[in-house]
Amino acid sequence: MEAARANRARIGVLGCGRVSARYREVFRDELTDIADVVAVTDLDSGKSESFAADIGGSPVVADLNALIATKPDLICILTESGNHYRHAKAVLEAGINVIVEKPVALRLEHADELAAIARERGLICAEIKQNRYNPAMRFLRSAVDEGRFGKLVTLGVRVHWSRDQSYYDDPWHGRWLMDGGVLSQQAIHHIDAMRWLGGPIEAVCAQGRAVINKLEAEDTATAIVRFENGAMGTIEATTAARPRDFEASLHIVGDKALGKVGGRAINLVETWESVEPHDGDADVPATFSQDVPTSYGLGHGPYIREVIDCWREGKTDVPVSVEEGRKALAFLHALYRSMEIGGWVKLDDVPQSERLGL
Template identity: 35%
Template sequence: MSAAAGTGRTFRIALVGCGRISKNHFESIARVDGLELAAVCDVVPERAQAAGAAHGVPAFTSYEQMLREAEFDAVAICTPSGLHPAHGVAAARAGKHVISEKPMAISLEGADALVQACDDAGVHLFVVKQNRLNAPIQLVKRAIDKGRFGRLYMATCTVHWTRPQDYYDQAPWRGTWEFDGGAFMNQASHYVDLVQWLMGPVESVVAKTATLARRIEAEDSGAAVMRFRSGALGVMDVTMLTFPRNLEGSITLLGEKGTVKIGGTAVNRVETWQFADYDDDDKLVEQASTNPPTVYGFGHEAYYHNVLAVLRGEAPPETDGRAGRKSLELILGIYESARTGREVPIPLRVR
């Protein structure tokens, strides 16, 4: 790797895109001993300067200038989704590790270009999928890996949140096909990732989407039915129109010997945990539930702990570029089905 690994050393992180999600990154970097913020960048000068002043680091309005002049090991990319590949490729070519917010791209071509650039430069590509690290989700994954469910029959995933029109009006890129996508690509992308991470590869998907109430190009609501390669079925329903506030972000797994529902507003609470056979993990269920202040949960800090461990050569990445591409491919399959009215096989054909 171009930024040398080493146990015990501190790694410096720069951040581009000082908008809504950047707060989670700033707070997490500050809490992880072994990481420090080195620089910030935003095309809006006031936003860049405010973030730089708040954290005592240099502020840039030119990303290229930050890559040239600031001293850092990795860049956290928190810009509009459609810009993630270009920003990641530029960082990789500058010899920097890349930490991309979800989704890593809004096209497979963009995702593949980013993976290739990081491979060519010999740098790590991390894709932020922090919900995988929620304590209840970690317990479910362990139960699957131990075979506690037996054969998995069905997964249902629900994202009933609200995003008012003024949320979309805050930035002109939100809800556009060029830079953002809709409810599946943006708000629910973590849940699409969880479904295929827990249940295994998807064989095909059929979906309907709609723009019912928000003045945006992309969808504010949708539903998808998946068939997994294992033969199991999955159902996912998503809307940003829930009245009057975020209601639920949940996933339910139904298996031969187990039933689990992880609910709350952001898969943060164990609501059902039943298995045919006892396991010591059952004693951890109560303490695994959390009450995060927002739907982003607490996972960013755990994610940055993994970033540090990877850079120090102590662990594999929780979600690398290839894992990030899998969930993007499923989202694009959902969109293709909604557009054509057909069942769409996964993997997609890359044109």
């Protein structure tokens, strides 16, 4: 087994929709030294054939069962959000490691079940949270860990992206059973980053509605957040920005420093100021900013590389496990439950939306 893990990872890909464009780049250009895509499948054979051709001619198979039969080391699940749990469960029960696009599941109990299966079988169940790998975000995390902010005062995220009506006219986007709205589909990365940097959440109060687009869930949401450490937070997210994606930012204010990352994918350090300057602080924006071609950013490759490295070393404690991903999912459910009852909800009460994933 150790010899096998020293070899290249054999990767299966399930789903070749919108986000798969980023995976084409990753497996074609970034991970060629350690990974081979050995099989690809999608309900639309044209999409799977296009994906396979673009990364060098990987075999196309008929369905998930056929993909599992090729016995890859890891399977990347890029299907609709509402199918992540079902597909990940099937892969884990077949004894295969899994990397799941966000969110790992739409229901907390489903995330817990996936975690239990992976733990019992000694398998990897990793969730994609690629923005944690942006150099700008890594800088903020190191500043938090080093205490450079001092006492945290406020954190805020703003996601101003554009999705037109055609995006919501497909069979799953914007629907409670399969997706949710802007918070669960677009801003989930940013609320994950807010919690990752600010610490556990005490309570939330949120509002959301479909302002421009027609969908079951919300295209615009705002929220107030109370952190356990006493800091306050705000969330402002929309897919009704026109005519394009133009901002995805996060700011932190402490009693010793303030920082803000922005750009299309929280990829640019826009502000860094400290009451106790260190050598190199003036160079922080230039050193830790990264230009990105799309709102997906460039973190998928580094993240998947770390997961593969864990597998090669016989480890299952991946950077963002299903247990870690569940924290953002619990935050998301609290936001949606607050919308449903029209008031504050406490995270200790383990609130769950009565609509998301049902």
